[in-house]
Structures are given as structure tokens and as C-alpha cells.
Amino acid sequence: MSQHKFVLDESEMPTHWYNIVADLPTPPPPPLHPGTREPVGPDDLAPLFPIELIMQEVSGERFVEIPEAVREVYRQWRPSPLIRAVRLEEKLGTPARIYYKYEGVSPAGSHKVNTSVPQVYYNSLHGVKRLTTETGAGQWGTALAYACSLFGIDCEVWQVGTSFDTKPQRRTLIEVFGGKVHRSPSRLTESGKAFPEDHPGTLGIAISEAVEVAAQDPDSKYSLGSVLNHVLLHQTVIGEEALRQLAKAGEDKVDLVIGCAGGGSNFAGLAFPFVRENLTGNANARIVAVEPTSCPTMTRGDYRYDFGDTVGLTPLMKMYTLGHGFVPSTIHAGGLRYHGMAPLVSHAVHEGLIEPVALHQRECFETAIEFARTEGIVPAPESSHALAQMRREALAAKESGEEKVIVVGLSGHGLLELGAYDEYLSGRLEDDPLSEDSLQAALAEVPVV
Amino acid sequence: MSQHKFVLDESEMPTHWYNIVADLPTPPPPPLHPGTREPVGPDDLAPLFPIELIMQEVSGERFVEIPEAVREVYRQWRPSPLIRAVRLEEKLGTPARIYYKYEGVSPAGSHKVNTSVPQVYYNSLHGVKRLTTETGAGQWGTALAYACSLFGIDCEVWQVGTSFDTKPQRRTLIEVFGGKVHRSPSRLTESGKAFPEDHPGTLGIAISEAVEVAAQDPDSKYSLGSVLNHVLLHQTVIGEEALRQLAKAGEDKVDLVIGCAGGGSNFAGLAFPFVRENLTGNANARIVAVEPTSCPTMTRGDYRYDFGDTVGLTPLMKMYTLGHGFVPSTIHAGGLRYHGMAPLVSHAVHEGLIEPVALHQRECFETAIEFARTEGIVPAPESSHALAQMRREALAAKESGEEKVIVVGLSGHGLLELGAYDEYLSGRLEDDPLSEDSLQAALAEVPVV
Numbered sequence: 001m002s003q004h005k006f007v008l009d010e011s012e013m014p015t016h017w018y019n020i021v022a023d024l025p026t027p028p029p030p031p032l033h034p035g036t037r038e039p040v041g042p043d044d045l046a047p048l049f050p051i052e053l054i055m056q057e058v059s060g061e062r063f064v065e066i067p068e069a070v071r072e073v074y075r076q077w078r079p080s081p082l083i084r085a086v087r088l089e090e091k092l093g094t095p096a097r098i099y100y101k102y103e104g105v106s107p108a109g110s111h112k113v114n115t116s117v118p119q120v121y122y123n124s125l126h127g128v129k130r131l132t133t134e135t136g137a138g139q140w141g142t143a144l145a146y147a148c149s150l151f152g153i154d155c156e157v158w159q160v161g162t163s164f165d166t167k168p169q170r171r172t173l174i175e176v177f178g179g180k181v182h183r184s185p186s187r188l189t190e191s192g193k194a195f196p197e198d199h200p201g202t203l204g205i206a207i208s209e210a211v212e213v214a215a216q217d218p219d220s221k222y223s224l225g226s227v228l229n230h231v232l233l234h235q236t237v238i239g240e241e242a243l244r245q246l247a248k249a250g251e252d253k254v255d256l257v258i259g260c261a262g263g264g265s266n267f268a269g270l271a272f273p274f275v276r277e278n279l280t281g282n283a284n285a286r287i288v289a290v291e292p293t294s295c296p297t298m299t300r301g302d303y304r305y306d307f308g309d310t311v312g313l314t315p316l317m318k319m320y321t322l323g324h325g326f327v328p329s330t331i332h333a334g335g336l337r338y339h340g341m342a343p344l345v346s347h348a349v350h351e352g353l354i355e356p357v358a359l360h361q362r363e364c365f366e367t368a369i370e371f372a373r374t375e376g377i378v379p380a381p382e383s384s385h386a387l388a389q390m391r392r393e394a395l396a397a398k399e400s401g402e403e404k405v406i407v408v409g410l411s412g413h414g415l416l417e418l419g420a421y422d423e424y425l426s427g428r429l430e431d432d433p434l435s436e437d438s439l440q441a442a443l444a445e446v447p448v449v
Numbered sequence: 450m451s452q453h454k455f456v457l458d459e460s461e462m463p464t465h466w467y468n469i470v471a472d473l474p475t476p477p478p479p480p481l482h483p484g485t486r487e488p489v490g491p492d493d494l495a496p497l498f499p500i501e502l503i504m505q506e507v508s509g510e511r512f513v514e515i516p517e518a519v520r521e522v523y524r525q526w527r528p529s530p531l532i533r534a535v536r537l538e539e540k541l542g543t544p545a546r547i548y549y550k551y552e553g554v555s556p557a558g559s560h561k562v563n564t565s566v567p568q569v570y571y572n573s574l575h576g577v578k579r580l581t582t583e584t585g586a587g588q589w590g591t592a593l594a595y596a597c598s599l600f601g602i603d604c605e606v607w608q609v610g611t612s613f614d615t616k617p618q619r620r621t622l623i624e625v626f627g628g629k630v631h632r633s634p635s636r637l638t639e640s641g642k643a644f645p646e647d648h649p650g651t652l653g654i655a656i657s658e659a660v661e662v663a664a665q666d667p668d669s670k671y672s673l674g675s676v677l678n679h680v681l682l683h684q685t686v687i688g689e690e691a692l693r694q695l696a697k698a699g700e701d702k703v704d705l706v707i708g709c710a711g712g713g714s715n716f717a718g719l720a721f722p723f724v725r726e727n728l729t730g731n732a733n734a735r736i737v738a739v740e741p742t743s744c745p746t747m748t749r750g751d752y753r754y755d756f757g758d759t760v761g762l763t764p765l766m767k768m769y770t771l772g773h774g775f776v777p778s779t780i781h782a783g784g785l786r787y788h789g790m791a792p793l794v795s796h797a798v799h800e801g802l803i804e805p806v807a808l809h810q811r812e813c814f815e816t817a818i819e820f821a822r823t824e825g826i827v828p829a830p831e832s833s834h835a836l837a838q839m840r841r842e843a844l845a846a847k848e849s850g851e852e853k854v855i856v857v858g859l860s861g862h863g864l865l866e867l868g869a870y871d872e873y874l875s876g877r878l879e880d881d882p883l884s885e886d887s888l889q890a891a892l893a894e895v896p897v898v
Contacts, residue, residue, distance in 0.1 A: 005524055007456065075454055076532065076825065083525065087599065105554060107825025109864070149822040150536065169618075169867040176821050176870050372625050373598040376525065376556025415558070415864045418618040421625050 004084040006245040013079060014240035015066060017233045020272040020344060022062035023279045028347040031315035032305060037449060040315045047215050048222040049230075052122040056230035064233060070118045073150065077106045077113075078237065082245035087374040089394070096397040096404040098390060099249065101242045101270060103411050104377065108177075110412030111266045112143030112225055115234035119223050120147035129219040130154040134184065134206030136262075137335025137382065138163055138170030139412060140225030145179030158184040158192075158209045160337075161201030162330050169416050184209050191311045200330055203338050204310030211313050226263025227308060227317075227342045235269025242407060243273055251405050254285045256393055259409035260385040261289040261298070261356075262335055264342030270409040272344075275353050287354045289345065290385040292364075294432030295328040297321065297341045298349055298356035300439065305449040306340060316449060319346040323442025329432050333361060333420035334381035339442070357389055360431040364388040365424040368414070380412040381420055453533040455694040462528060463689035464515060466682045469721040469793060471511035472728045477796040480764035481754060486898060489764045496664050497671040498679075501571040505679035513682060519567045522599065526554045526562075527686065531694035536823040538843070545846040545853040547839060548698065550691045550719060551826065552860050557626075559829065559861030560715045561592030561674055564683035568672050569596035578668040579603040583633065583655030585711075586784025586831065587612055587619030588861060589674030594628030607633040607641075607658045609786075610650030611779050618865050633658050640760045649779055652712075652787050653759030660762050675712025676757060676766075676791045684718025691856060692722055700854050703734045705842055708858035709834040710738040710747070710805075711784055713791030719858040721793075724802050736803045738794065739834040741813075743881030744777040746770065746790045747798050747805035749888065754898040755789060765898060768795040772891025778881050782810060782869035783830035788891070806838055809880040813837040814873040817863070829861040830869055 021028065030039040042054045049057070056064060066074070085098040103111035123131060131153055135141030141157035148155035157179050164171060164183040171181045184206040185192035185199050191208035199205075207224070214222035224231060246254060257274045259267035267289050277283035291298055298320045306321040308314035319340045326339040341349075348354045361381070368384035370391075371377065379387055390408040397404045414421065423429040470477065479488040491503045498506070505513060515523070534547040552560035572580060580602055584590030590606035597604035606628050613620060613632040620630045633655040634641035634648050640657035648654075656673070663671035673680060695703060706723045708716035716738050726732035740747055747769045755770035757763035768789045775788040790798075797803045810830070817833035819840075820826065828836055839857040846853045863870065872878040 113825075146822075146825055150825075168871065169864075172867040172871040172874070173827065173864070175874055176818055176827055176867070178822050369625055373595075373627050376562075376595055376599075378622065378625055415618075415622070416867075418621040418625070418865075422617065422621040425621070425624055 004086050006082045006248045008079045008241065008244055012244055014237055016063035017066060018236040018240060018273050018276060019059055019061055019064055019233055020275060021060050023276050024347065025351060028343055029318040031317045032449065034307065034312055034314065034316060037316070048211065050122045050126050050128070050221065053119065053230045056233055057228060066237070067118070067121060070121050073117045074237070079241040079245065080105055080238070082242055084249065085375055088371060091370065091374050092391065092394050092398065094394040094398040095401060096394045096406050098394060098406045098408065099246065100408045100410045101238060102377065103238065104413035107146050108139060108143040109415065110139040110143065110380065111235060111238060111269060112140045113146060114237055114269065115225065115231045115265065116143040116147035118234050120144070120151045120153055123221050124151040124153060128153060128221045130156060130217070131221055131223045132156045132210040132214045133223045133225065134158045134203060134210045136160045136163060136203045136337055138167055138174070138416065139335065141174045141179060141181065142170070142177065143225065144223055145174045145177035149178040155179040157181050158186060158206040160184055160203055160206050161199060166419065167416065173416065189213060191313070194311065202310055202327055204324055207309035208311035208313050211309065226265040227340065229344055231265045232268040232272065232342055232344055235265045236272050238269040238409070239271060239273030242270060246407065253405060254283060254407055255404040256286045256288065256406045258288045258290065258386050258389050258406065260336060260382050260411060261291050261341065261345060262382060263338045264345035266409060266411040268342060268345050271354065275348060278353070288389060289349065289354050289356045290389045291356065291358050292334055292336050292385060292432060293358045293360050294434055295322065295337050296358040296434065297339065299358040302443055302446065303346060303350050304446060306446045308340060316447065317343045319343045320349065321446060322439060323446050325445050326439065326442035333417065333429065334385065336382050336385065359385055359388050362424065362429060362431050365421065365429060367391045377410065378414045379410055380414045381417050383411045386410070453535050455531045455697045457528045457690065457693055461693055463686055465512035466515060467685040467689060467722050467725065468508055468510055468513055468682055469724060470509050472725050473796065474800060477792055478767035480766045481898065483756065483761055483764060486765065497660065499571045499575045499577070499670065502568065502679045505682055506677060516567065516570060519570050522566045523686070526556065528690040528694065529554055529687070531691055533698065534824055537820060540819065540823050541840065541843050541847065543843040543847040544850060545843045545855050547843060547855045547857065548695065549857045549859045550687060552687065553826065553862035556595050557588060557592040558864065559588040559592065560684060560687060560718060561589045562595065563686055563718065564674065564680045564714065565592040565596035567683050569593070569600045569602055572670050573600040573602060577602060577670045579605060579666070580670055580672045581605045581659040581663045582672045582674065583607045583652060583659045585609045585612060585652045585786055587616055587623070587865065588784065590623045590628060590630065591619070591626065592674065593672055594623045594626035598627040604628040606630050607635060607655040609633055609652055609655050610648060615868065616865065622865065638662060640762070643760065651759055651776055653773055656758035657760035657762050660758065675714040676789065678793055680714045681717040681721070681791055681793055684714045685721050687718040687858070688720060688722030691719060695856065702854060703732060703856055704853040705735050705737065705855045707737045707739065707835050707838050707855065709785060709831050709860060710740050710790065710794060711831060712787045713794035715858060715860040717791060717794050720803065724797060727802070737838060738798065738803050738805045739838045740805065740807050741783055741785050741834060741881060742807045742809050743883055744771065744786050745807040745883065746788065748807040751892055751895065752795060752799050753895060755895045757789060765896065766792045768792045769798065770895060771888060772895050774894050775888065775891035782866065782878065783834065785831050785834065808834055808837050811873065811878060811880050814870065814878065816840045826859065827863045828859055829863045830866050832860045835859070
């Protein structure tokens with residue numbers, strides 16, 4: 001085994017993002033205006049996003065060119081490595097060949113930079129002075145602050161309360177990149193003031209705050225780190241690279257593609273190009289999305305129209321949802337705490353193109369530590385969900401003796417989540433309970449459209 | 450500017466480490482036995498190190514082959530990227546071309562893995578069951594724990610007290626990689642018990658503890674993360690790659706090579722291959738080693754024989770030293786707190802081949818933040834010393850209008866040092882005082898040989 005990291009020459013790098021809408025068997029249901037409940041048009045989105053992103057949001061084109069200015073920034077760390085987990089395979093004693101696509105080499109340590117850079121770039125073309133956003137685990141805020149620093153735009157981040165309280169390093173990192181951080185719910189917005197100041201916060205509340213501020217200031221726009229079509233589009237650079245790298249590795253048949261899914265963008269970024277290969281008859285891979293049992297959007301939620309935020313400022317989107325008022329258990333360490341799932345991912349799950357799975361977090365941490373000790377990378381707790389499912393599949397392949405080819409997405413490193421690792425190692429981390437009552441209550445509040 | 454990251458094909462990767470001893474104009478003075486004060490021989494080192502490392506320690510061969518098992522592990526992240534800092538150049542408005550060689554992409558986040566992997570590999574050939582070591586900032590302990598996990602050897606780390614107290618994440622990271630961590634001074638060794646339990650610790654004390662434990666257990670050896678010849682040898686893979694990458698970048702003349710120096714291994718790893726090019730008449734670059742003013746070994750220390758540790762268990766080495774009892778100010782954030790300097794680096798400084806410089810830490814943090822906001826990488830506080838000197842040189846080149854080519858070593862990322870960044874950003878970080886009295890007192894205790 002002389003080679004287990006697969007790179008690409010500059011001439012082999014993807015020049016386009018992939019838009020799955022072009023290949024879906026049925027068109028995804030449109031988002032609806034929160035007031036009129038009519039499909040939203042470009043004009044409705046103009047206060048929040050620049051025109052290029054709006055056009056990408058509604059585009060049906062199969063491929064969208066990556067601007068040269070964005071590719072220039074990407075080149076610093078892209079292609080992200082595709083690595084065969086040789087030592088882990090040996091440890092597990094599996095005949096499966098396991099490849100992981102590692103996004104933690106990016107400036108902000110996760111896949112999020114793949115979309116923050118183009119989003120900020122497009123905003124910079126229109127003289128936008130400030131971008132507002134929310135952040136949960138903190139990775140998105142970091143990625144947006146970094147991209148804003150490159151293009152000279154101010155960045156203001158509403159960080160989910162529990163995350164702000166327990167992860168001061170995350171706030172510092174955003175500040176190092178020049179961003180400004182507020183604990184959410186803040187006293188700066190009407191959306192925030194609707195909740196007590198010591199509320200633990202949710203991604204939904206933080207979104208409401210950031211959207212409110214951007215909508216009221218003509219020099220500001222809003223930026224979202226997941227869920228929307230254009231965000232998923234930007235992330236497909238991951239899967240496009242992976243397909244080329246797998247070809248270089250001599251793998252002409254992939255059996256399984258596994259990613260973790262919170263809002264859905266990391267997952268879609270890796271998986272959608274593989275879904276295309278399935279849809280166009282070039283492949284027949286199982287595509288698996290892993291979520292936490294504490295926030296089981298796809299496995300326990302309803303597929304229906306709901307708000308993307310908690311207060312109800314965003315369009316209604318058809319998606320798997322636990323209800324926009326759902327508050328996941330605070331003991332969960334990962335960043336997979338969003339009540340909904342990207343409409344495109346939801347649609348593909350509903351169509352049977354993607355298989356959702358939910359896992360408990362202790363199994364994920366156990367796998368993450370085994371991974372660190374063999375592959376040398378400390379995974380983000382989110383990514384560890386994908387690894388745990390990969391481990392199950394690799395052990396099943398050992399059982400059945402099948403030489404499966406497994407591709408797993410490693411969305412980021414966990415170096416700013418070592419507190420959670422410490423809790424796990426010292427036996428203080430519990431599996432994540434789901435309150436059946438609060439789930440049913442939240443689902444009951446989803447509007448009927 | 451289409452390309453600013455320079456990689457190497459597998460066929461272009463260095464196959465050998467470089468040993469500067471072969472090219473030095475005068476031989477470096479030998480280490481002396483702490484008891485007899487006679488030059489130490491291989492037998493004296495046998496209780497602590499495997500034979501391969503001992504032979505490398507005393508080798509005069511110009512090149513030493515990198516074992517295939519080590520190259521296999523290296524390949525996961527090597528070659529480390531050489532990146533032209535295009536955005537920083539623009540920001541500074543300098544005509545200088547700035548290249549940084551970034552070691553933070555390694556599993557442990559720093560250059561330290563370059564030597565931990567071969568050290569553990571050689572120990573694994575002799576059935577060693579446990580390796581002991583010390584760690585200051587924590588990077589070395591992390592790197593050794595990771596390498597031990599790959600080769601199935603136990604790892605026990607004595608972490609300098611202040612570092613243990615203020616950086617729980619660092620301890621957790623070592624534990625994630627399977628290592629065991631003790632606060633130094635511990636109650637487990639005679640060396641540790643010689644100091645009060647709440648003593649802030651020094652690298653010298655921690656070395657004493659780790660050496661004592663290894664020397665008393667036939668199944669254990671000791672592993673050092675810097676200072677010794679074989680450690681510096683392993684790190685030269687950095688400079689060897691950089692020379693090849695610069696050739697790919699079309700740079701046939703380098704004007705300046707800058708690295709930070711604590712124990713000296715990161716600095717030597719980058720710089721020694723460039724010193725060779727100077728010595729063999731192929732180049733005429735200035736080679737600059739940057740240290741903190743709070744621990745100014747090369748700029749304020751004496752060049753004489755001193756112990757490598759605090760208690761006096763190690764051989765006496767001819768080196769720049771502040772005295773083995775020197776305790777640097779605890780307010781300094783970086784890991785450049787060692788009282789001595791690698792004998793080979795010291796010798797090269799003494800011979801005028803390397804130019805030492807000392808900088809205050811606030812300038813270093815200021816530069817680090819500018820670097821993060823342009824290049825997207827949060828530097829280790831140690832590395833920021835090299836960046837700050839690079840910035841001075843780039844601004845001088847702007848003043849003089851010279852198109853200088855500057856190569857700077859970025860030894861690791863600072864993601865586990867965000868507490869120090871927070872102190873800087875909030876204005877709580879002070880420049881690091883040097884107590885003239887304690888320096889003179891420590892120098893007075895250096896033995897006369």
C-alpha cells in the first residue's frame with residue numbers, strides 16, 4: 001500500500017458546482033411566502049440576498065460555473081484530501097475499502113468555507129457593507145467571518161446561547177477573523193426580545209435575529225450556512241472532487257456514500273453528485289444520511305411546509321421538520337441541532353434517493369476516538385455520526401465478507417470541541433434523550449398549508 | 450496569479466533527511482556525561498534511546514534514509530503546503546514575495562509529528578512498551594501520543610504545570626490519542642518531589658521527570674521533542690520539501706529564511722537545508738531565528754556547556770543557555786520557553802551561519818491576527834514570532850523597493866491557544882518582562898566545565 005491520499009492537478013479541479021434540481025425525477029415543491037402563502041419569487045428574496053444567489057436558488061441548470069475569484073480562494077486548501085483509511089480498515093479487520101473526504105483542512109476547519117466564500121464574493125459585487133448570520137456549533141460563523149475578512153465586509157454573528165456560553169474559543173476564533181459575536185437571544189432585535197435573556201437559544205431564534213437586522217438595513221444582507229438550495233449547490237464541490245479522486249484511486253464502483261446531516265449542506269455537498277450518478281444509470285450506490293437521535297428530523301419528523309426559523313420570518317419550506325419550535329436536548333454535543341432539513345435533501349429522502357439513519361452520540365464519540373487513534377484526525381462531533389455509521393457498515397461487510405467500497409464525509413475537525421471529548425472520556429457524556437411530548441407539541445404547531 | 454500553493458508528486462518527495470554535521474565548517478562540540486564530564490558515547494544513551502536514534506545522534510553522514518514505514522505515515526499530510534501569501538503581500542503593499550511552509554496540517558497540528566513518528570517507529574523495532582516524555586505548550590505530547598497510537602506503544606506525558614492548569618483541551622487531545630498526562634512537577638518522581646506541588650513547572654523539570662521514569666524501567670524509553678541532533682535531523686524533511694517546492698514556484702534565489710526557535714527543531718528543520726545551500730555556494734540567503742524577548746536564549750544567553758534539564762540528569766551540552774534554572778515569565782503565551790537551544794543551532798549561530806533576533810509578544814499577536822484575516826490560518830503563538838519578523842522584513846523591502854523572496858516557517862496552528870488570542874484581543878495581554886536579576890542568577894548556576 002504505497003499511496004493512500006488522492007489529490008488532483010489543477011487541471012482536474014472542478015470548474016462547476018452541480019445542481020441536483022436538473023436531475024430530480026420530480027420537481028421540488030417551491031418555498032411559500034410566510035404572509036401570502038404563495039410561491040416566493042426573486043423579488044421577495046432581494047432584501048436578503050444578492051441577485052446571483054437568488055438566481056442560483058431558483059436555477060434549474062445542471063451545472064453552475066464557479067467564479068474565478070472563488071476558485072482562487074478555494075485553491076488554498078482544495079482539493080480537500082480523499083484518504084483511504086488503511087489503518088482503520090486493519091483495526092476493524094474489514095474487507096471494505098474505506099475512503100474519507102476531509103474538509104477540516106479548510107481555513108475555518110470545516111466544509112462551511114465552500115459556501116461562505118462565494119456568498120461573500122457575490123455580496124461584494126453589490127457594495128454590501130455588512131453580512132449578518134447565525135451560528136450554532138460555531139463553524140458557520142467562523143467560515144463567514146473568514147470570508148468577510150478576505151473581501152472587506154463586516155460580519156455580525158448571532159451565536160446560539162448554549163454554544164456562546166460553553167464555547168468561548170469559538171467566539172474568539174470568529175473575532176480573530178474580524179467578526180462580531182452576539183449571544184442569541186440578544187436584546188438587539190425584536191425576535192430576540194421575545195425570549196428571556198437567559199434562554200439557551202436555538203438556531204431558529206438566531207436565524208430570526210440575523211434576518212431581522214439585515215432586512216431593516218439597506219447596507220446589510222443576510223447569509224445562511226445551510227438549508228437553502230444555493231448553499232447546497234456550493235458544497236457540491238466536495239462530491240465533484242471525490243468522484244474524480246475515486247477514479248484516480250482506481251475505484252470504478254462505490255457501494256456506499258455516508259454523510260452526517262444537520263441542515264443538510266455538508267451531506268448534500270458530498271452526496272448529490274453521487275445521487276446524480278445513480279439517477280443517470282452510472283452507479284447504484286446506497287446514499288445514507290446520518291442524524292442524531294436527539295434531533296431526528298428525517299427519521300421522526302413530518303414532511304411538510306414549515307418555517308426555517310423559530311419566529312416565522314422566513315419563507316415556508318417543504319421539508320422534514322420536527323416543528324420550528326422544537327428545542328433539542330442541550331446535552332447533545334454536536335452541531336446537528338436544527339429542527340428542519342434542507343428542502344432538496346428532504347425531497348430526495350422523500351423520493352427514496354437517500355436513506356436516513358439516526359444514531360446515539362456515545363457510539364459516535366467511541367468511533368471518533370478510534371478514528372483519531374488510527375487516522376490521526378479528531379473529527380467534529382457532527383462528522384462522528386457519519387463515521388459511526390461507516391463503522392457499522394464496515395463491520396457488516398466483515399461479517400458478510402463483502403469487499404465494499406465506502407465513501408464517508410468528514411465535514412470538519414473537532415479541535416474546538418475537546419470539551420465534549422473530555423466529557424466522553426471521563427464517562428460524563430450521556431446518550432441524548434428525545435422528549436416524545438415536546439416533539440409532539442412542536443409538530444402540532446407546524447402551520448397547515 | 451493563478452497558482453499559489455505548491456505541491457509535490459510522490460516521486461518528488463524527499464527520501465532522506467539532511468544532517469548538517471556533514472557540512473559544518475567546524476565540528477560541533479560533543480555532549481559530556483553529567484558525572485564524568487567526558488564525552489558521552491552510545492552506551493551512555495542506550496538506557497534512554499534505541500540504537501538507530503543513537504547512531505543518528507552521532508552520525509556524520511550527510512543524508513539519512515527515511516524508512517519506508519515512516520514515509521508511509523508522512524504521506525498522509527506531506528508534503529506540507531508551501532503557499533505564497535498573495536493576499537498578505539497585497540495588504541502590506543510589499544514588493545517582496547512571501548512563501549510560508551505550513552506544518553499545521555499534520556495530525557497533531559504542528560511539525561512535531563515529523564519526529565514523533567520515526568522515534569516511535571524505531572522504538573517499536575525493539576519491543577519498547579512505553580515511551581515517556583515532557584510537553585510544554587502541549588504540541589509535543591500530542592504528537593508523541595498520536596505516533597504511539599499508530600505503533601501500539603503506551604505514551605506517558607509530563608506536562609508543564611502552568612500549561613496543564615490553563616490548557617485542559619491540550620490534555621484532552623493527548624488523551625484522545627491514547628496518551629496519559631501528569632502535571633509536572635508530579636509526586637511520581639524524585640525529580641518532581643524536589644519542587645512544591647503547586648510549582649508552575651518548567652520544561653526542564655518535566656524532562657527530568659520523564660527521563661527518571663524511563664531510566665528506571667527496562668521496558669520504557671524516553672523521547673524528546675526537540676534539542677537533540679536526531680530530532681533536528683527528522684525535521685529537515687520540512688526544508689527539503691520547501692527547496693523543491695520553491696523550485697516549482699520558479700524561485701531560483703531565496704533572500705531570507707525565517708523560523709521561530711524554542712528548542713530549535715522546527716527552526717532547524719526548515720533552515721538547515723538552506724544553510725547547506727549557503728555553505729555549498731549555491732545560495733546566499735540570510736537565515737533568521739526568532740525567539741521571544743521573555744526567553745532570549747540566543748540573544749542574551751551564554752554559549753557554554755549546560756544541562757538540558759533542570760535537575761541535571763541529562764548530558765551537558767554546549768549551547769546557548771539562560772541557565773538550566775531559568776524560569777521564564779508565566780505570562781508569555783507561546784511555547785518558546787526553553788532555557789537552552791539545540792546544540793546544532795547554537796553552534797551554527799556561534800559560527801555566524803544563523804542570525805538570532807528577539808521579539809515581544811504583542812507584535813507577534815498583532816501580526817498573527819493580520820495573517821489569519823488574509824491567509825485564513827490562525828498561527829500558533831510560537832509561529833507568530835516568525836511571522837512578525839517576516840512582516841518587518843516585508844515592510845523594509847517596501848521601504849527599499851526590493852523584490853525580496855522571503856520563506857517563513859509556520860510551525861503549527863493556534864486553535865488550542867485561542868485563550869491567548871482572547872487575551873490579546875481584549876487588551877489583557879502584556880509584553881513579556883525579562884527579570885535581569887533572575888537571568889543573572891540562573892547564568893551564575895551554569896556549571897563550569
